[in-house]
Amino acid sequence: MENPSHHSNSSSSSSSSEDEDTKLEVTRVLKRRLVVLLLKLLRDSSINKERVSTSSFTGSLFIQELLNGSSSTCYELMRMEKHGFISLCHIHNLRNRLIKNRFQHSSQTIHKYFHEVLVAMVNFSKEMITPPSFNDSSNGISNRRLRQIFKDAVGAIDGTLIHACIPTNQQVPYRGRGRGECFQNVMAVCDFDMIFRFVVVGWEGTAHDSRVLTETIRNPQHNFPMPPSGFMAPYRNVRYWLSDFRSGGKAVGKEEIFNQCHARLRNVIERAFGVVKARFPILKRMAPYSFTTQTKIVMTCFSIHNFLRQISMDRLFSNMTMKWNWKVTMPIKIKTQLQAFFDIDQEFMQQFRNQIANELFQVFS
Secondary structure, three states, X not given: OOOHHHHHHHHHHHHHHHHHHHHHHHHHHHHHHHHHHHHHHHHHHXXXXXXXXXXXXXXXXXHHHHHHOOHHHHHHHHOOOHXXXXXXHHHHOOHHHHXXXXXXXXXXXXXXXXXXXXXXXXXXXXXXXXXXXXXXXXXXXXXXXXXXXXXXXXXXXXXXXXXXXXXXXXXXHHOHHHOOOXXXXXXXXXXXXXXXXXXXXXXXXXXXXXXXXXXXXXXXXXXXXXXXXXXXXXXXXXXXXXXXXXXXXXXXXHHHHHHHHHHHHHHHHHHHHHHHHHHOHHHOOOOOOXXXXXXXXXXXXXXXXXXXXXXXXXXXXXXXXXXXXXXXXXXXXOOEEEOOOOOOOOHHHHHHHHXXXXXXXXXXX
């Protein structure tokens, strides 16, 4: 005789098993239908996908329109005159490569060519940023009397802050000089024609100029163009900055006259920095690339600055020259680099400075 309870348990177990099978089958069917639906959606989206690059102009047509159109529009977009852009393309034979990148290509393609061009420009900087000649008697100083007195001067040296994008956990050493933003400290040497002769990039914004100079000189990889006689610094505890003389009256005594002439000559590097930053707004608001890429961008900007300076009198150079064309004492390196911040005491240079100060006093007092 059958046990009722056993029969009931058996029926319950069988029913439960059938339910599980049904659920599994339903799940498999739903999965298959979901896969089919997804495939259909993907196929439809690829067919009906909206194009992002819808401009009627390809890169080549866009560049040609710029070069054939308004000079001001070309300058605004290219940050240089038409002939400067064409010359730069010819120099590198990169014209076809550059114009491919105009909007009608994917971000991956633009990224690829951006970095290819950037590497080429960094190599180009080795040709454009070359050390000064310490044997050349023509130093580029426009004022005849100062050119004779500072006959061995070859340029000026200074540092400038360039905006940088730094990861949050690494920002502290880059927050330069009391500001909340991050910067890299760039040290450069330029001659009296506003051509950069040496550039070192990548230092933290808080790094002092004297440290940057000292470490750069000590590191043979930088190949710093050390002047035979050294650096000529201004007199200490004596008026120096041009604003001091504009607000405080005429220079008095040989030390003040020397400092004023020194400041005006050294000011050439301030004007050169001003031209670079005015031409390339990215130096004031850097894009969030890796820091290595940021340093390459800075070096590229300085290289293009030199190239344009050598081939033409660009409007930015003209504007900056007119802006600093003072009517009083004209601006004035001894096989020496004029600088205000780096105090490298040398007895010979102190005596030489006193000699020049005496000559200036006789000429301008």
